[in-house]
Amino acid sequence: MRRTRITAAIAAITVATAALTACGGGTATGNGGNKNPKTLTYWASNQGKNLDDDKQKLTPELQKFEKQTGIHVKLEVVGWPDLLNRILTAASSGQGPDVLNIGNTWSASLQATGALLPFDDGNLGAIGGKQRFVASALGSTGAAGKDPAAVPLYSLAYGLYYNKKLFKDAGIANPPATWSELIADGKKLTGGGKYGLAIEGANNAENIHHAYIFAKQHGGDFFDASGNPTFTSPGAVAGVKQFVDFMASDKITAAGDAEYAQNQSLEDFAKGKAGMLLWQAAGVQLAQRGMKADDWGIAPVPVQSGAPGQGTQVDTMVAGINLAVFKNTQNRDGALKFVKFMTSDEEQKILNGKYGSIPPVTSAQSDPQFSNPEQTVLRQGLAKSAVALPQVAKESQFEDVVGPALKDLFADAAAGRPVTEDSVRKRLEKAQQQMAG
Structure with missing residues (x-):
């Protein structure tokens, strides 16, 4: 099927x-x-x-x-x-x-x-x-x-994992607490074949999780109180664009990550090819990939400003x-x-x-x-x-259509095509139409 x-x-x-x-x-x-x-x-x-x-x-x-x-x-x-x-x-x-x-x-x-x-x-x-x-x-x-x-x-839950040696070499004393700090640190870490942040642009589940949290941080959602899709709400569009921009405009994520779909970002982080990683309970898998516990640290996932909490300060899904x-x-x-x-x-x-x-x-x-x-x-x-992600009957369909929408946006970013607010909205609008179909 x-x-x-x-x-x-x-x-x-x-x-x-x-x-x-x-x-x-x-x-x-x-x-x-x-x-x-x-x-x-x-x-x-x-x-x-x-x-x-x-x-x-x-x-x-x-x-x-x-x-x-x-x-x-x-x-x-x-x-x-x-x-x-x-x-x-x-x-x-x-x-x-x-x-x-x-x-x-x-x-x-x-x-x-x-x-x-x-x-x-x-x-x-x-x-x-x-x-x-x-x-x-x-x-x-x-x-x-x-x-x-x-x-x-x-x-x-999600955490921000960071490579201690790469941070030290780049002169970064502490892990970032806000996204602006993460982008600044990511740029210091990027160069010489290394990048600031590893992601998995072709992993539908990872795309959905991050898109949802970013939307929440922008005061948006993908469903209304009745369970109807609201994929093109301003908060959802802003959240998706911010996530894709790590590759598209911030340039702290490798273009090749657009094709990553299953644990390749873990591999890159463990091999020192990326300085940061957003992941769920990565410690055991990093050890299996040869990384010692002292090689990495963990911090809460950043927020727009301030400290993690509820409302627009949520930083992880359940x-x-x-x-x-x-x-x-x-x-x-x-x-x-x-x-x-x-x-x-x-x-x-x-x-x-x-x-x-x-x-x-x-x-x-x-x-x-x-x-x-x-x-x-x-x-x-x-x-x-x-x-929690929306506990509505259409949630799995949401993953099925919005996950690939982000995959397409990452493909645009990797190919050097502009990712704009309008292009993000159009992709999400198409995904919402697919839900209706």
């Missing part, structure tokens, strides 16, 4: 899923046909350096679950470029996993298909209760006023991964046992420790490993200056 018509796809899936639910699931392998109470299928998202890295991290925990419950978990790690399409196809066909990871920004969109098991009071009670989870993480589990479509598994159950699983009891296991205090400490993320389970955050400088910055961001 191509993602160019996800609005229509979700509408069709909603009808198809209702039929599947009414008939009690399919008969093929997967969530519709897995009638073995001692087996579960699990789709995990790619959180580590690569798919094999995730398998190595998850397999010992799944073996632990099997030893405790007698339930074997069949694991498949799915890369981010394929995950949403795979989920939508599974929702339509009834053939998929029993349990799966979803990006928390998709919660309301996937909830709208009716394919996911609602975590009502009974299902939440089966995994220990709603009160165990951090409120901001629960805010990204589905539309307001509805039972969550999933529960938080890993919490993430990022993270949620754990969901397909409604027509034939092994609901086993699936809920697995969710309870994965969100237990012990596993939250282990798994989030492996990935460098933050436990969305409150009691697990007290572990000392989540008090290092990186985790402290990220936790404070989530607590004080984060905002």
Whole structure:
């Protein structure tokens, strides 16, 4: 299934899923046909350096679950470029996993298909209760006023990572706190084959996250209070232009970054090709790429002026991964046992420790490993200056059309074509028309 018509796809899936639910699931392998109470299928998202890295991290925990419950978990790690399409196809066909990871920004969109098991009071009670989870993480589990479509598994936030040696060589004493400071520092760092800031201009998810936060900092949004798209609002246009201008006019980002789509900015930062990086919990992946903890520092993502906070001072989204159950699983009891296991205090400490993320389970955050400088910055961001992406049914379509719009704008910047307020507005207007289509 191509993602160019996800609005229509979700509408069709909603009808198809209702039929599947009414008939009690399919008969093929997967969530519709897995009638073995001692087996579960699990789709995990790619959180580590690569798919094999995730398998190595998850397999010992799944073996632990099997030893405790007698339930074997069949694991498949799915890369981010394929995950949403795979989920939508599974929702339509009834053939998929029993349990799966979803990006928390998709919660309301996937909830709208009716394919996911609602975590009502009974299902939440089966995994220990709603009160165990951090409120901001629960805010990204589905539309307001509805039972969550999933529960938080890993919490993430953006931070500004900087190369200490490159900063010292450039005579920069402290990380920037405002965007004007970041641009000034970026220009000092740019030259000799190095650049100030690494980005991923062809990564739809990264584009969306940054566009949304920049729009918020300009007092704008991409949806109104009723969930209707407002892509050409002045704040949205100004925010997108400021982000693309790092390459287009500020010249602190390499033109080649316009083609980066999956972790290449991490590679460049780790190799000393870029002095700064905006990323979610990068520490573990930087270590995997040979960078020592003393080589880099972290600071809050800059704001227009002042200090991070709420309103126009937000500097990160409530990022993270949620754990969901397909409604027509034939092994609901086993699936809920697995969710309870994965969100237990012990596993939250282990798994989030492996990935460098933050436990969305409150009691697990007290572990000392989540008090290092990186985790402290990220936790404070989530607590004080984060905002959830819109929990509306059209959110996944928003990612599908606005992400490529930014990719096109970065391509213009890389080719030396002017990126103006008018050209940004036209790209966003086209994206909004695609939503309507």
